[in-house]
Amino acid sequence: MSIEIKMPALSPTMEEGTLAKWLVKEGDTVQSGDLLAEIETDKATMEFEAVDEGVIGQIVVPAGTEGVKVGTVIAVMAGEGGTTAPAPVAKAAPEPSPAPAPAPVAPVAAPVPAPAPVPTPAIAPVASGNRVKASPIARRLAKARNIDLATLTGTGPNGRIVKVDVEAAAGVAPAPAVAIATSAPAAAAAPAPAPIAAQDFGIPHEAIKLSNMRKTIARRLTESKQTVPHIYLTVDVRLDALLKLRTELNASLASRGVKLSVNDLLIKALAQSLMIVPECNVQFAGDQMLQFSRADISVAVSIPSGLITPIIKGANDKSVSAISTEMADLAARAKEGKLQPQEYQGGTASLSNMGMMGIKQFEAVINPPQAMIMAIGAGEKRPYVIDDALGIATVMSATGSFDHRAIDGADGARLMSAFRELVEKPLGMLA
């Protein structure tokens, strides 16, 4: 008896993923709970465990295949006592009739080596060996524009490539739409941003394939800048008191193995500021606004493949030591690409700190659907007026970006002021 192993949905919203790596090979015996493969979703790489026991009969989707739809058969396992002979993929007996080859995967970006034992269709396949489902107009347009249909993802029924898909790939505006209902946002799966045709001007270059994470970053930041009217408010904040407190706290926490960073304290300060000015702890949602009763702070963490924002949930209620411990764990796992979706999806506001890179001040892009992000610059000694005399103080510039649809400038200013107050008089954070 053979068991089909299907592409799992590793998060509630996952529709497809990249089969990054197989951890087993054909002929391997696996126990329930053994790791089968690593699967990359838009933000994380996750391990996929075996549910049943048996012998891996055949690997259907090779490692490195992108855009594998959830539910696609990726491997076939011979059940207990089964043979190791590769089981045929298609359930139907492979008749010599010109039945079209069952396409195991919806159109995938990379040319997939055709799975071995499937009957080849009598009619010459259109592209890359797999049958490509596409409408006649899509085929004609693709031919005229010299686009390989096998590189496209179809949005029609069952992944069929239709006219708009080719037009999107060609980077042209869809044909003139006439009296399209009242429809405002094109529903369904919002199409990915139309690929931009690369122009190399003959300059020597290397084309680097976008990772899923890079694609997600590109899409979300474009969406944010195009749809969210940002306003930016900057304050200079004296850090001396906070640095002193941190030193003292670290001395007493050393025995517990906790070492607070400035950032940990700033997470707490932002969370508490959002509680003081709840008008800024919001989400804009078209006809309404959500005002959150706790502050979940998404903290930008730079990782080799891009950026991810693990969340400190309820940071307003957590002690700075708890925040520090949690943050260290999240950052470490983020760098390994091992975060679970619920650990980076959500958040009521974000914090991005580029101080350690020597950036004096910057404006961050809001992370939708959140309505604010705090950008932290480097703490540096600056000439500073203290009691009407010029002195030296450690100062950093902090800039809040606010979604102006939801937050008025005055409320933003109140938040910045509350934040400065807490950082400059940091004992308030411990209370």
Next chain:
Amino acid sequence: MSEMYDLIVLGSGPGGYVAAIRAAQLGLKTAIVERENLGGICLNWGCIPTKALLRSAEIYHYMQHASAYGLAAEKISADIEAVVKRSRGVAKQLNQGVTHLMKKNKIAVHMGVGTLKGKGQLEVTGEKGMETLSARHIIIATGARARDLPFAPADGKRIWTYRHAMTPPEMPSKLLVIGSGAIGIEFASFYNDMGADVTVVEMMDRVVPVEDADVSAFLEKALTKQGMTIMTGAGVEELKTSATGVSAKIKGKDGKIVSGEYSHCIVAVGIVPNSENIGLEALGIEQVKGHIKTDGLCRTNVEGIWAIGDITAPPWLAHKASHEGVIAAEAIAQALGNKDVHPHAMDVRNIPGCTYCHPQIASVGLTEAKAKEAGYKVKVGTFPFIGNGKAIALGEAEGFIKTVFDEATGELLGAHMIGAEVTEMIQGFTIGKTLETTEAELMHTVFPHPTISESMHESVLAAYGRALHI
């Protein structure tokens, strides 16, 4: 506390009841709320009973022209009461059919007037009193009704809406029809065939103004030949009723006002959405002139509230409502966690329209003028029924089929037909459009002989200079 439904559909017309059935098929616990008749206007007071009336008129027409087929029919007469009775019988049969379908699909039917009382809450006031229903999702499918003339509201005696015209108190002798859209033209055609002296007044410069201009011109000629008076570019300025009839002052194309005396008048100047008193405002549901704004999956701006059919954007057609019902039900099932449904937004350019006058009209997609307006360079083919063997054999050689293609891609942009049986044929082009066929597949298709549908093939061939029978 009442039980919690997955879905409540407000209104049981062709949009609402279809949405409820699809939802039930997908395993959703579904209820439907209806204030009057299951099946709504379409099958009680609209599409279906009018088709029954028009069928009687058609047969009467053939009887009167029996000699053209070598037959004799004598002492022919029409009994309007019996004709209406048959039409009501048909409506009743279908109404019972919907009742059965609700039962079969285990859909809870709540008869009464429904009002939204916040998200997921619907208050129903029926004969048995008031109850409050709760649901995760609500579809609004309350439809629309006939628009009245502000200066002469329909009274059901002398001034009729479609609804009065369907169960007339008596046979009109001299009928004025205001408006030449599908509804106006169908009743004009029916009463003309039944023997009334019919005048049609249309404000636009041509009859059936949403259709291709060639179709309008052809229809105007055909109706005039049948004895109707057609006044285009004209408006009714005044309408007064008396015990014996209606007197109208009509401003003609030339600006001159003519007075006319009629026994009855049918007002068919459009529809108004049934969006009042159902609680849309309190929930902040966005509307455009009373029609609810929706996206491609029938979502309103308020989460959990959906809208389909005539209460939303045009075209205001039963089959558009039904299809939206299916889309909305599937999108709701998906929102509730069903991973096996994949709702797809509908393209309004692939929704066909049919008018059952004599000759019939059917069309889908862009007219030649609209296609050019949209910036397409077009290829147009026209094939007249006089070149079609079956049409001649039927004695129905009046009509033509016109197709409009995008020259650049070969995409079928629109198809426009007038003549016998065209309402049964338009789905061929609609399938083609939905599958995104080009002229090539249509040319490769084998059409059966002898059928009027061969004219569809010829029309496509004609667009590329390859028609065989002209």
